[in-house]
Amino acid sequence: MIDQLLDSSVLIGIAASGIRLATPYLYAAIGETFGQRSGVLNLGVEGIMLMGAFSGFWAVYHTGSLLAGVLIALLAGLLMGLGTAFINVTLKAEQGISGIGIYLFGLGLSDLLFQQSFDSVVTVNGFPRIHVPVLSRIPVLGEIFFQHNLLVYIAFGLVPVAWFVLNRTTLGLKIRAVGQNPQAADAMGISVARVRYFTVILGAMLAAIAGASLSIALLNVFQQNMTAGQGFIAVALVYFGSWRPFGVMAGALLFSTVNALQLWVRTKGIDIPAEYASMAPYLLTILALVLASQRVDQPAALTKPFERGE
Amino acid sequence: MKTMVTGSGSNLLPTGHARIESMEMRGIVKRFPGVLAVDHVDFDVHAGEVHALLGENGAGKSTLMKVLYGLYQPNEGEILINGQHATIKSPADAIAQGIGMVHQHFMLVPSLTVAENVALGLRSSREPLLDLDIVAQRIVELAKTYGLQVDPLAPVWQLAVGEQQRVEIIKALYRGAALLILDEPTAVLTPQEVDDLFGTLHQMVRDGHALIFISHKLHEVLAISDRVTVLRDGRKVGEIPTREATKESLARMMVGREVVFRYERSAVQVGPPLLKIENLWARSDRNTDALRGVNLEIRAGEILGLAGVSGNGQRELAEALFGLRPATQGRVLIAGEDVTGKDPATLNRLGISYIPEERMIDGVITDFTVAENLILQTHGDRPFSSSIFLRPGQIARRCTQLIENFNIRTPSQETLIKSLSGGNIQKLVLARELSRNPRVLIAAQPTRGVDIGATEYIHQRLLDQRAKGTATLLISEDLDEIMALADRIAVIYEGEIVGVVDRGEATVEQLGLMMAGVHAGQA
Ligand SMILES: Nc1ncnc2c1ncn2[C@@H]1O[C@H](COP(=O)(O)OP(=O)(O)O)[C@@H](O)[C@H]1O
Ligand SMILES: [Mg+2]
Numbered sequence: 001m002i003d004q005l006l007d008s009s010v011l012i013g014i015a016a017s018g019i020r021l022a023t024p025y026l027y028a029a030i031g032e033t034f035g036q037r038s039g040v041l042n043l044g045v046e047g048i049m050l051m052g053a054f055s056g057f058w059a060v061y062h063t064g065s066l067l068a069g070v071l072i073a074l075l076a077g078l079l080m081g082l083g084t085a086f087i088n089v090t091l092k093a094e095q096g097i098s099g100i101g102i103y104l105f106g107l108g109l110s111d112l113l114f115q116q117s118f119d120s121v122v123t124v125n126g127f128p129r130i131h132v133p134v135l136s137r138i139p140v141l142g143e144i145f146f147q148h149n150l151l152v153y154i155a156f157g158l159v160p161v162a163w164f165v166l167n168r169t170t171l172g173l174k175i176r177a178v179g180q181n182p183q184a185a186d187a188m189g190i191s192v193a194r195v196r197y198f199t200v201i202l203g204a205m206l207a208a209i210a211g212a213s214l215s216i217a218l219l220n221v222f223q224q225n226m227t228a229g230q231g232f233i234a235v236a237l238v239y240f241g242s243w244r245p246f247g248v249m250a251g252a253l254l255f256s257t258v259n260a261l262q263l264w265v266r267t268k269g270i271d272i273p274a275e276y277a278s279m280a281p282y283l284l285t286i287l288a289l290v291l292a293s294q295r296v297d298q299p300a301a302l303t304k305p306f307e308r309g310e
Numbered sequence: 311m312k313t314m315v316t317g318s319g320s321n322l323l324p325t326g327h328a329r330i331e332s333m334e335m336r337g338i339v340k341r342f343p344g345v346l347a348v349d350h351v352d353f354d355v356h357a358g359e360v361h362a363l364l365g366e367n368g369a370g371k372s373t374l375m376k377v378l379y380g381l382y383q384p385n386e387g388e389i390l391i392n393g394q395h396a397t398i399k400s401p402a403d404a405i406a407q408g409i410g411m412v413h414q415h416f417m418l419v420p421s422l423t424v425a426e427n428v429a430l431g432l433r434s435s436r437e438p439l440l441d442l443d444i445v446a447q448r449i450v451e452l453a454k455t456y457g458l459q460v461d462p463l464a465p466v467w468q469l470a471v472g473e474q475q476r477v478e479i480i481k482a483l484y485r486g487a488a489l490l491i492l493d494e495p496t497a498v499l500t501p502q503e504v505d506d507l508f509g510t511l512h513q514m515v516r517d518g519h520a521l522i523f524i525s526h527k528l529h530e531v532l533a534i535s536d537r538v539t540v541l542r543d544g545r546k547v548g549e550i551p552t553r554e555a556t557k558e559s560l561a562r563m564m565v566g567r568e569v570v571f572r573y574e575r576s577a578v579q580v581g582p583p584l585l586k587i588e589n590l591w592a593r594s595d596r597n598t599d600a601l602r603g604v605n606l607e608i609r610a611g612e613i614l615g616l617a618g619v620s621g622n623g624q625r626e627l628a629e630a631l632f633g634l635r636p637a638t639q640g641r642v643l644i645a646g647e648d649v650t651g652k653d654p655a656t657l658n659r660l661g662i663s664y665i666p667e668e669r670m671i672d673g674v675i676t677d678f679t680v681a682e683n684l685i686l687q688t689h690g691d692r693p694f695s696s697s698i699f700l701r702p703g704q705i706a707r708r709c710t711q712l713i714e715n716f717n718i719r720t721p722s723q724e725t726l727i728k729s730l731s732g733g734n735i736q737k738l739v740l741a742r743e744l745s746r747n748p749r750v751l752i753a754a755q756p757t758r759g760v761d762i763g764a765t766e767y768i769h770q771r772l773l774d775q776r777a778k779g780t781a782t783l784l785i786s787e788d789l790d791e792i793m794a795l796a797d798r799i800a801v802i803y804e805g806e807i808v809g810v811v812d813r814g815e816a817t818v819e820q821l822g823l824m825m826a827g828v829h830a831g832q833a
Contacts, residue, residue, distance in 0.1 A: 169438045170429070177419045177430050184417035187381070188431040188481070189402030297421075308381060 008140075014264055015144045018257030019152065020218065024049070024210040024227075025252040026155040028234035029241070030162050031206025033248055036238055037166060038199040039179040039301035040088050043099020045207045046231025047106020048080040052208025054110040057215040057222040058117060060124045066216065073212035074205050080106065081204025085197040092305035103231070111224045118222075126220035127151055151213045158206075162245040175199055179299030182306040192306045207231065229282075236285050242297045251288070258284050324455055327486035329357045329518045330408050331392050333378075338387035340373050347373040349544040350386070355489065360511065360521045362535035362552070364528070366564055366761045367732060370544040371524045372414060375491045379411040380404040410487025412478040414494045414524075420467035424460055425449060428481050445484075452480050456510050471619055472503040479510065489520040496530055500619055501789065501822035508534055526564070527790075528557045540564055565762050573769055573794060576777050580797075581610030582645070584781035585631075585750045590640035592630040600626035602805040603640070608750070608781040613772065614810075615796025616785045619825050623805040624785045625667055628754040631783070632664040633657050634672075644750060658687050661749035665739055665756050667785070669732075673739045676728040680720050681709045683727050684742050716741035717767060733764030740768060744775055751775060754785040769795060789821060803827040 028045050035042050042048075056073035060066060084102055087093045127149035136146035166172040174195050177185040182192045210230070215222045233255065241247030262277045321329055333355050340348040348370045355361040363371050376382045378389065380398040389396045391407055398404050404411075418427050425446045434441045446462035453460055458476040466474060475495060482490055492511075496504045511521060511534060525531050531538055532552060539549040540563040548563050562568060585608040594600035600623045608614045618624055629635035631642060633654045641650045644660055654664070666672035674683045685694050685705055693704040709723045718737045720730055727735060736756065743751070753772065757765040772795060776782060786792050792799055793816065800810040801824035808824045 168440055170432075170434045170440055171438060173422075173426055173430055173440060177422065177426075180421050181417070181419045184419050184427075185430065187379075187401050187411070187413065187417040189400065189405050190431040191400075191402075300421075 010264065012140060012143050014257065014260045016147065017260040017263070018253060019144065020148055021256035021259055022249075022252040023152045023155045023213045023218065024230055025234050025237060025256060026158065026249060027206045027210035027213060028231055029237040029248045029252060030155075030158050030245060031203035031210070032235055032238045033162065033203075033241070033243060033245060034166075034175065034199040034206075035196075035203040036302055037179045037243055037299055038175045038196050039182060039299050039304060039306070040085075040196050040200050041095045041099065041235075041303045042084055042088070042102070042200060042203055043096060043232075043235060044080075044084055044102025044106065045099075045203075045210075045234050046227055046229065047103035047110075048077060048084070048204045048207040049211035049214075049227045049231045050106045050110040050225070051076045051080055051211065053211030053215040053226060054114055054222055055208070056212030057124060058113070060126070060216050061118075061122065064125075066127055069212060069216045070209065073208045073216075077205035077208025078201060080208065081201035082197075084204055085200040088200065089193050089196045089305070092307070095303045107225060114222055114224065121221065121223075123220050124216060126215075127217040149217045151209070151217045155213070156249070159245045159249045166245070176299075178306075179301055182301050182304075183308075186306070186308060196306075207234075210234070233282075233285060236289055239298075240285070240288050243299065244297070254288070255281055255285060323486075323488055323519065324517050325452070325483055325486055327408060327488055330488040330520050331357050332390075333392075333409075333489055333520060334390040335374070335378060336388050336390070338374060338377055338389075339385045340370075340377055340382055341385050346544050348377070348384075351541065351544075351546045353539055353546070355520045355522055357488070357518045357520050358515055359536040360515055360523050360534055362531040362538045363522060363524045363541065364526065364531050364538055364560060364564055365541035366526055367759050368543075368761065369541040369564075371541055372493055373544075374541070375411065375493060375522065375524065378404065379409060379491060405485050405487075408486055408488035409491070410482025410485060410489070411491040412475065412482060412493060412495055414497070416474050416478055418466045418474055418477060421465065423463055423465050424469075424477050424480075425462040427466055427477060428462075428484050432485070448484065449480055452483055456480075456483065456513055457506070458510055471498040471621060472500070472506075475499070475507070487519070489522070490514065491522045491524070493524045494526070495523070496525065496527065498620055498787070500825040501818050502826060504530070528560050528564075531560065532557065542566060561762075573766075573773055575773055578611040578777055578779075580612050581779060583607045583609050584645050585783065586641075586643040586646075587631070588641045588643070590627070590630060590642065591638045592626050592635050593638055594623075594626055599638075600805050601630065601637075604802075604805070604807055606783075606800060606807065606810075608783055610749075610779045610781055611776055612797045613776050613782040613784050613795050615792035615799045616783060616802055617789060617792050617799055617821055617825060618787070618802040620787050622802050624754065624787075624802060626805075627802070628664070628667065628752050628783075628785055631752050632662065655687070658746075661746075663743035663746060663748035663751045665736075665743055665751070665753040667754040667758070669735055669739055674727045674735060677726060679724045679726055680713070680718070680730070680738065681705055681723040683738060684709050684712055686742065688746075712741040712745055715745075716771075731761070733760040736760050736768065737764060740771060744771060747778065748775075748780055751780050751782045752785070753782060755787065756784070757786075757788070757791060789818060793818070793821075801825055 028049060032042060032045055052073040055076035056069040059072035060069035087098045088095055129147055129149055132146040136142040166175065174190050178192050178195045186192050211227060214226060237248050237251040240251035259281045262280050265272060265277050323329055335353045338348055338351045351374055365371050373382065377384045380400045380403050389398060396407055398407065425442045428449055429440060429442060429445045435444060449462040458480055460473055460476050460480060495507060499507060515521060523534055532555065535552045537549065538552055538555055538560065540547050542564060587604055587606045590601055590604040591599060592601040604627060606614065616624060626635055630637050633652050637650055641648055644662065649657060649660060670676060688694055689700065694701060706723060713720065716737050718741060719734050757768050772782060784796055797813050798810055799816050801808045801821060803825065808827060808829055
């Protein structure tokens with residue numbers, strides 16, 4: 001097995017699929033980073049991903065247009081985000097609990113809508129692979145980095161953009177301040193609620209795209225609970241990456257690469273039972289979280305609803 | 311500054327913003343559930359004057375000013391600015407009107423730099439991008455104009471309290487504050503820093519700012535203000551020009567009766583050392599060294615005052631002494647016995663009592679009754695329990711006695727702690743801790759947030775305990791308190807004892823310098 005693994009084409013294949021598999025994590029975790037930086041923990045990412053996956057799939061199936069798929073998924077994310085923000089920001093719900101509710105809602109509703117809309121398993125023509133001119137022909141690197149679908153490129157492009165928005169713009173400053181000390185931000189005339197609505201809705205829209213990246217780009221089908229915990233992993237990745245976009249990206253890549261490796265091991269039908277192999281990425285997450293438990297940069301107001309005049 | 315400045319040519323402040331010639335609050339009422347915090351109060355201030363707002367803790371000073379700053383909406387009353395009715399629904403409105411506030415608890419984001427804190431919420435000249443370089447430059451200019459030294463690029467968590475306060479003032483000036491509210495600004499400063507602050511305030515008044523100065527310290531109010539308004543229990547009890555006021559008259563207005571500022575200090579024969587701290591090191595919550603080799607010794611019948619600006623290791627020292635925080639090095643000895651690393655229950659049994667700084671968190675259980683809180687440590691001992699059962703009769707008898715002895719004002723023993731006033735909660739903690747007649751008492755900020763009546767009472771109790779031979783470590787940020795009670799005064803700075811001076815030899819100036827880290831010899 002080891003010599004098989006060391007074969008260069010296998011390594012390249014695993015690396016390339018590691019990049020591809022990182023895509024949903026990136027969208028979801030970068031979105032969640034915005035929310036958490038402003039002090040809102042959205043544990044419902046998984047449910048929003050499922051809604052995005054279904055609605056994107058539905059739109060592409062009926063219109064044949066990938067753009068329509070993306071737009072409808074964004075719309076679903078916006079609506080889910082609005083609901084999430086209302087529950088967490090306006091109603092000041094306990095975020096650890098409300099997130100579970102949002103997840104179960106998204107899980108149930110996406111399945112219900114799917115059963116109402118489709119009688120049998122169908123597929124769509126999703127985002128095609130784009131071979132970036134010139135670059136994709138570089139040996140090894142070209143195959144690993146430059147032969148993916150559009151959503152993969154956008155996901156990685158999002159990372160520096162998120163970093164820039166958080167660190168170099170007035171909006172980013174507001175988000176950071178609201179997450180660290182909402183009282184101070186409020187006293188400076190910033191609407192804490194408005195900032196948090198913005199980040200939660202943005203996070204939900206990105207989560208919806210994360211879901212759509214599965215149903216109309218990676219797998220091109222929809223199934224009940226097709227995200228299989230990836231939304232929860234995305235939340236963990238935000239902690240793992242210490243609330244920094246590049247840290248989150250590193251975590252997403254580590255995780256997806258282990259996942260790709262694990263998938264390869266399974267296809268080889270090697271002596272390790274499949275269940276153990278598929279557990280590996282999750283064990284890794286837990287281990288990484290424990291090791292990275294310093295939490296120096298944790299937003300001080302994370303999960304704390306804001307009340308004026310306390 | 312005692313002369314009013316009248317329109318020095320232009321109507322603009324040095325910051326380029328318009329002045330507020332007058333601000334008037336009329337008939338302001340603010341209710342909280344179960345509390346009438348502000349009761350029909352009129353208050354006004356003009357450009358070029360300092361109007362002091364004086365009152366005990368809980369009198370309603372902060373609440374009244376939070377109404378002006380838009381943090382609370384009043385139930386009744388109106389606000390006029392330059393004679394015009396003003397609607398202030400949020401801090402954003404107040405800022406737009408030219409009102410700034412330096413809060414009692416600073417409103418800064420520790421992880422951000424000074425410039426980022428100042429820029430927060432402001433339009434940038436390069437919207438949507440930040441323009442921190444321009445902000446930093448402007449901060450330096452403002453700092454120069456008003457004598458407020460700060461480094462715009464330093465992260466706020468690295469700054470000392472005094473510097474943080476300067477950032478708060480700059481933040482308000484940067485936003486064009488023509489009227490600045492300072493809520494108990496001196497509480498966290500060394501005496502020298504207070505002088506610097508007053509210098510800045512004088513300058514601002516000369517330039518045409520209107521200032522509201524909140525305090526419960528009489529001498530400061532007398533030193534800085536042109537007029538004084540006194541609040542008591544949410545009501546305005548009087549307003550007088552400062553030149554007609556005396557310490558005594560203000561104290562009488564504030565408390566509603568004559569106040570003695572003197573205590574009975576009997577001459578006490580000091581005994582052997584009961585508490586000995588040897589080279590004690592401990593870490594802070596941030597995992598930095600909060601205590602760096604503290605050495606102290608306190609004898610029976612002696613009060614050792616520990617002075618210092620907050621955050622210099624006082625809390626960590628108290629916690630390390632009471633077994634709530636591990637010592638990384640060094641020893642603590644009680645009457646010669648090494649007790650380093652012992653847990654609080656054991657230390658209690660060895661005769662240590664502890665009055666914690668955060669009484670609502672570490673001192674009492676807020677959802678327990680008065681009686682339950684009084685037997686927190688002793689509920690398992692005779693006569694309050696027999697084998698596994700509590701004995702309500704015995705408990706009630708003991709509590710009645712303590713409530714009476716310590717003058718705790720509570721409707722009943724079954725009242726929940728959280729509905730008592732700060733002063734009465736502190737008396738309860740004191741009753742519980744002193745009733746065991748401790749050999750060693752650690753009293754951390756025993757009168758913070760407590761009314762004058764209770765403060766006097768607590769002080770007298772600490773002196774009584776001294777007469778009974780207790781060795782007391784009195785940790786306080788209030789120099790007046792330390793000077794009134796302590797036999798010797800130690801000053802802590804950045805986790806080290808800067809020096810120890812005897813009661814008779816200590817001056818405010820010298821202690822102030824030591825609090826800023828200057829050693830006793832050099833001071
Ligand atoms: N947010 C609040 N909710 C309920 N009660 C409050 C609140 N803020 C202040 N109070 C009460 O109002 C009274 C006045 O408090 P405050 O204005 O803080 O007094 P001061 O600043 O003069 O010490 C106190 O009895 C206090 O307990
Ligand atoms: Mg106050």
